[in-house]
Amino acid sequence: MQKRRKLGRGVAIVGAGMSKFAMFKDKDSKDLFAEAYREMLASVDKGVDPADIDALYLGNFSNDYFAHQSHWGPIISDIIGHAPKPATRTEGACASSALALREGVFAIASGFYDMVLVGGVEDMSKRTTEEVAEGLALATVPYEGRVGFTFPGVFGAVATAYFAKYGASREHLMNVTIKSHNNAPLNPKAQFPLSIRDMMNAKMESMKKKGMPSPEWKDEKAFLSDPKANPTVAWPMHLFDCCPISDGASCALLVAEEIARNFTDDPIHVVGIGQGSGRGFHASADMTYFEATRYAAQEAYGLSGLTPQDVQFSEVHDCFSIAEILHIEDLGFFKPGEGYKAVAEGATRLDGPKPINTSGGLKCKGHPVGATGTSQIYEVWTQLRGKAGKRQIPIKDLRIGGAHNLGGTGGTCTFTILERR
Amino acid sequence: MEQRPFSDTSYNQFLNEEKLMGSRCKGCGARYVPPRPICVQCHKSEMEWVEMKGNGTLAAFTCITVAPTFMVAQGYNRKNPYYSGVVDLDEGGRVDARIEGLDPAHPESVKVGMPMKVRFLHREGVEPKETYLAFEPA
Numbered sequence: 001m002q003k004r005r006k007l008g009r010g011v012a013i014v015g016a017g018m019s020k021f022a023m024f025k026d027k028d029s030k031d032l033f034a035e036a037y038r039e040m041l042a043s044v045d046k047g048v049d050p051a052d053i054d055a056l057y058l059g060n061f062s063n064d065y066f067a068h069q070s071h072w073g074p075i076i077s078d079i080i081g082h083a084p085k086p087a088t089r090t091e092g093a094c095a096s097s098a099l100a101l102r103e104g105v106f107a108i109a110s111g112f113y114d115m116v117l118v119g120g121v122e123d124m125s126k127r128t129t130e131e132v133a134e135g136l137a138l139a140t141v142p143y144e145g146r147v148g149f150t151f152p153g154v155f156g157a158v159a160t161a162y163f164a165k166y167g168a169s170r171e172h173l174m175n176v177t178i179k180s181h182n183n184a185p186l187n188p189k190a191q192f193p194l195s196i197r198d199m200m201n202a203k204m205e206s207m208k209k210k211g212m213p214s215p216e217w218k219d220e221k222a223f224l225s226d227p228k229a230n231p232t233v234a235w236p237m238h239l240f241d242c243c244p245i246s247d248g249a250s251c252a253l254l255v256a257e258e259i260a261r262n263f264t265d266d267p268i269h270v271v272g273i274g275q276g277s278g279r280g281f282h283a284s285a286d287m288t289y290f291e292a293t294r295y296a297a298q299e300a301y302g303l304s305g306l307t308p309q310d311v312q313f314s315e316v317h318d319c320f321s322i323a324e325i326l327h328i329e330d331l332g333f334f335k336p337g338e339g340y341k342a343v344a345e346g347a348t349r350l351d352g353p354k355p356i357n358t359s360g361g362l363k364c365k366g367h368p369v370g371a372t373g374t375s376q377i378y379e380v381w382t383q384l385r386g387k388a389g390k391r392q393i394p395i396k397d398l399r400i401g402g403a404h405n406l407g408g409t410g411g412t413c414t415f416t417i418l419e420r421r
Numbered sequence: 422m423e424q425r426p427f428s429d430t431s432y433n434q435f436l437n438e439e440k441l442m443g444s445r446c447k448g449c450g451a452r453y454v455p456p457r458p459i460c461v462q463c464h465k466s467e468m469e470w471v472e473m474k475g476n477g478t479l480a481a482f483t484c485i486t487v488a489p490t491f492m493v494a495q496g497y498n499r500k501n502p503y504y505s506g507v508v509d510l511d512e513g514g515r516v517d518a519r520i521e522g523l524d525p526a527h528p529e530s531v532k533v534g535m536p537m538k539v540r541f542l543h544r545e546g547v548e549p550k551e552t553y554l555a556f557e558p559a
């Protein structure tokens with residue numbers, strides 16, 4: 001049983017920004033963070049003086065490996081004109097910037113700072129696919145990496161355990177992929193803003209143009225079942241079950257609640273934050289859930305006094321299709337073993353009762369790992385303020401949203417709950 | 422009995438000797454494979470070595486076509502995929518392992534729950550010696 005926790009004082013988000021997510025040959029982490037930072041500044045309704053920012057917390061997993069440069073806190077601090085004020089890097093694999101957010105919240109709640117910039121960055125695409133896979137595998141549990149498990153491999157194994165326990169199949173994973181790809185075209189920041197149907201049609205069209213025999217897929221699932229269109233990566237994970245390699249940056253501006261209205265009449269309050277640690281397969285009682293997510297969720301619900309039913313929509317860490325199903329169960333949105341059925345029934349669609357990953361998720365929006373956590377915050381913040389444009393959730397009185405971030409193979413999990421008052 | 426420290430180094434040395442070893446807490450009897458130096462049940466540090474028989478069942482698996490470079494160096498790739506998996510040991514506890522003896526062309530026919538037995542894969546041509554824990558259908 002967890003202790004009931006509370007913050008020393010409330011914290012609100014008054015600005016947020018993110019770069020476009022994609023593979024950029026000609027942009028590095030500084031360029032991408034500057035892009036996110038400028039959008040954040042412009043998003044503060046009543047304006048902000050950058051000189052008032054007390055500190056920077058920056059999530060970055062492994063630019064050391066990916067871009068052969070370490071120590072990104074002060075580098076990013078310098079590019080935005082923040083030095084010599086303090087900059088601290090947080091690392092929790094793919095949950096690195098959710099940890100930055102958490103540290104920023106604590107720093108303000110303690111009374112030490114009044115205004116903190118939190119964000120994340122990752123520059124992955126200058127490496128080959130094999131090298132990136134190996135770099136990510138640095139964040140598996142050592143026993144897993146040693147016997148050849150890759151990231152997709154770990155989640156592939158999770159999928160086989162889930163299938164065996166609950167009777168789900170590959171087809172249920174496809175529902176997740178199709179749903180995410182339907183949201184992505186509505187997000188101008190997304191790396192793959194195309195629905196599966198659009199991609200199928202484009203492929204058939206181009207084959208016809210070249211005078212080649214074109215496969216006639218009858219629907220999206222036929223396309224995803226075709227090993228030529230959707231090859232295996234780590235059974236049962238196929239290409240379209242996996243998030244891409246991405247570069248990108250994101251950030252959010254946190255202030256003490258008592259001064260939030262100086263910056264906007266529409267601040268978004270951080271009401272729940274939770275974090276948990278996981279231990280890997282060898283120590284897990286059951287491979288069909290993430291212990292660390294359940295712990296983080298309990299902490300966030302406890303702090304906010306809210307329940308899973310109160311959270312109207314959420315971004316969750318869909319690094320792989322199967323992961324989204326586990327998370328929506330671990331966060332309490334659906335019962336264990338029922339998540340895949342809920343997705344099949346359309347419950348998690350943009351127009352469903354519990355929209356999940358309206359941004360397109362990691363799968364389509366992209367996953368520059370260190371930037372993902374605060375990019376999820378950016379999406380929830382945007383939705384809560386009613387500024388998500390074509391992908392705005394059509395729920396009246398949208399008030400409470402969640403963001404779930406997972407690092408490694410479940411080693412670090414966070415859950416954040418934001419509220420519009 | 423064995424005086425080796427309850428570490429990954431010892432665990433790997435035992436694998437080189439074709440033994441699957443774990444640690445047992447003298448305080449509460451909890452058993453850990455790979456070995457742990459500190460009991461996560463009762464938080465005591467008095468451990469003893471126990472040897473596993475090497476029988477179990479397949480709890481989860483994957484067949485990997487996009488391999489990391491150290492596996493590529495051993496000849497694995499899209500055309501020659503390999504299996505990694507998780508095995509529940511008969512004595513309790515679960516281990517990560519390479520899975521041998523399964524058809525890489527037909528992962529869909531592999532069944533979670535199938536009985537497995539241990540096999541030790543000695544990596545060729547490397548110094549110091551390296552052995553992968555592996556299992557194959559019993």
Ligand SMILES: [Zn+2]
Binds near residue numbers: 446
């Ligand atoms: Zn004990």
